[in-house]
Amino acid sequence: MPPQLDKNGVEITDVGLLRFGFDSRVPIDTLRSLYLRPHYVTSSSDVAASDEKEDEEHAKFVKGNTPYQSKSIYHADSNSISYTTLSRFSPVRLLSPSNRKRILVTGGAGFVGSHLVDRLMLLGHEVTVLDNFFTGSKTTVSHWVGHPNFEMVRHDVVEPFMIECDQIYHLACPASPPHYQFNAVKTIKTSFMGTLNMLGLAKRTKARFLISSTSEIYGDPEVHPQPEDYWGHVNPIGPRACYDEGKRVAETLTYGFHRQDGVDVRVARIFNTYGPRMNPYDGRVVSNFIVQALKGEDMTVYGDGSQTRSFQYIHDLIDGLIALMNSDETRPVNLGNGDEFTILEFAKLVRELVRKVQIEDGIDPATLRDIQIVHRPMPTDDPQKRRPDTTRAKTTLDWQPRWTVRMGVEEMVRYYKAKLAEGSL
Numbered sequence: 001m002p003p004q005l006d007k008n009g010v011e012i013t014d015v016g017l018l019r020f021g022f023d024s025r026v027p028i029d030t031l032r033s034l035y036l037r038p039h040y041v042t043s044s045s046d047v048a049a050s051d052e053k054e055d056e057e058h059a060k061f062v063k064g065n066t067p068y069q070s071k072s073i074y075h076a077d078s079n080s081i082s083y084t085t086l087s088r089f090s091p092v093r094l095l096s097p098s099n100r101k102r103i104l105v106t107g108g109a110g111f112v113g114s115h116l117v118d119r120l121m122l123l124g125h126e127v128t129v130l131d132n133f134f135t136g137s138k139t140t141v142s143h144w145v146g147h148p149n150f151e152m153v154r155h156d157v158v159e160p161f162m163i164e165c166d167q168i169y170h171l172a173c174p175a176s177p178p179h180y181q182f183n184a185v186k187t188i189k190t191s192f193m194g195t196l197n198m199l200g201l202a203k204r205t206k207a208r209f210l211i212s213s214t215s216e217i218y219g220d221p222e223v224h225p226q227p228e229d230y231w232g233h234v235n236p237i238g239p240r241a242c243y244d245e246g247k248r249v250a251e252t253l254t255y256g257f258h259r260q261d262g263v264d265v266r267v268a269r270i271f272n273t274y275g276p277r278m279n280p281y282d283g284r285v286v287s288n289f290i291v292q293a294l295k296g297e298d299m300t301v302y303g304d305g306s307q308t309r310s311f312q313y314i315h316d317l318i319d320g321l322i323a324l325m326n327s328d329e330t331r332p333v334n335l336g337n338g339d340e341f342t343i344l345e346f347a348k349l350v351r352e353l354v355r356k357v358q359i360e361d362g363i364d365p366a367t368l369r370d371i372q373i374v375h376r377p378m379p380t381d382d383p384q385k386r387r388p389d390t391t392r393a394k395t396t397l398d399w400q401p402r403w404t405v406r407m408g409v410e411e412m413v414r415y416y417k418a419k420l421a422e423g424s425l
């Protein structure tokens with residue numbers, strides 16, 4: 001692969017930052033080996049030559065990291081699959097006991113959570129994942145199961161949970177509009193009671209508490225771009241309210257515990273984020289568009305597509321979350337990428353990038369279907385425009401997104417392509 005250059009033209013060889021005395025840098029190839037081929041599937045009936053080709057193709061993306069991946073072997077004759085265990089875990093940093101933290105990640109098997117867990121594990125911490133697997137999946141973190149620093153607990157945060165820990169990343173909550181609207185009462189219960197329980201735990205253990213809030217707390221904004229001191233424009237009784245108001249009350253609770261009980265808090269307001277391990281069918285726009293284009297189906301733009309979003313790649317978000325947790329900033333901080341697209345422009349870009357990757361991977365362009373963009377009704381209360389003002393993150397965390405949308409989308413296309421080949425998409 002040609003070198004990947006970030007927004008400033010610097011080659012991306014690692015992700016993470018050195019901030020506030022905390023070095024969170026890890027090589028990008030190590031991370032890729034954890035997600036680019038989640039289960040490296042081969043077929044037992046393949047002829048040796050095609051196995052070799054598969055190995056070669058695979059090695060291109062994960063460099064020297066194949067020993068740290070599990071393989072799944074598909075037996076076509078009996079339509080069964082056997083999973084191999086890892087020969088060894090990816091090496092993790094060796095930290096002194098005083099630097100090694102016990103970190104609880106709620107929603108740790110979700111899309112954002114699993115990437116955070118990868119980082120924290122590689123950095124040498126002890127990580128406990130709490131997840132009810134409503135939208136998360138065990139396979140996103142299964143590559144750490146059995147590691148002495150790792151623990152996974154099936155638990156719903158609406159029920160209290162006790163553990164000794166130094167830091168809590170509280171991410172648990174469905175985030176995709178179709179998922180969070182599926183059971184609105186449960187969503188608001190998760191936001192309120194889940195956050196109440198985790199803040200109670202933080203108070204008791206004196207752990208530092210970070211909550212993943214969202215750009216949705218700004219509602220359908222009348223201020224553009226949105227700075228943290230904008231109070232928002234939210235319909236309190238609409239179909240999105242369970243999430244928007246849920247997160248707003250979660251922030252209120254967080255600052256209540258901070259003022260009243262001295263809990264050390266961090267609040268990240270996350271703007272639209274995408275990347276590998278997003279559930280391909282969770283209904284959000286990036287996964288929908290890529291999967292539709294890869295399958296040669298029509299791409300569904302809601303409304304006329306003039307609404308805007310600004311898309312952030314997962315690695316930038318994780319850099320921001322870790323920097324925020326280790327900073328002294330207790331005010332809310334927007335984490336997002338300022339590259340704003342109309343949804344129609346974005347659909348065209350995704351279509352172009354999917355085609356580019358397919359052709360690079362040797363598919364004959366003549367066999368590719370011309371993908372059409374079709375329009376569907378606009379969901380109620382869908383925000384018309386959204387772009388973060390990230391001045392605060394830049395000033396207090398020295399954080400800025402590095403990944404261009406083109407780079408991030410291309411990598412996500414490769415991830416879904418591998419899933420398609422695996423038969424799990």
Ligand SMILES: O=C(O)[C@H]1O[C@H](OP(=O)(O)OP(=O)(O)OC[C@H]2O[C@@H](n3ccc(=O)[nH]c3=O)[C@H](O)[C@@H]2O)[C@H](O)[C@@H](O)[C@@H]1O
Pocket residue numbers: 175176177214215216243270271272273274283284285286288289300301302303307309343378379382383
């Ligand atoms: O991806 C995210 O990070 C965010 O996703 C949602 O917010 P939303 O901006 O509505 O996200 P999408 O469902 O991905 O929709 C983005 C835009 O694309 C449109 N869309 C979506 C899906 C589709 O197939 N076609 C389409 O045009 C939607 O109408 C919307 O205007 C969540 O509510 C946020 O909390 C979450 O942080």
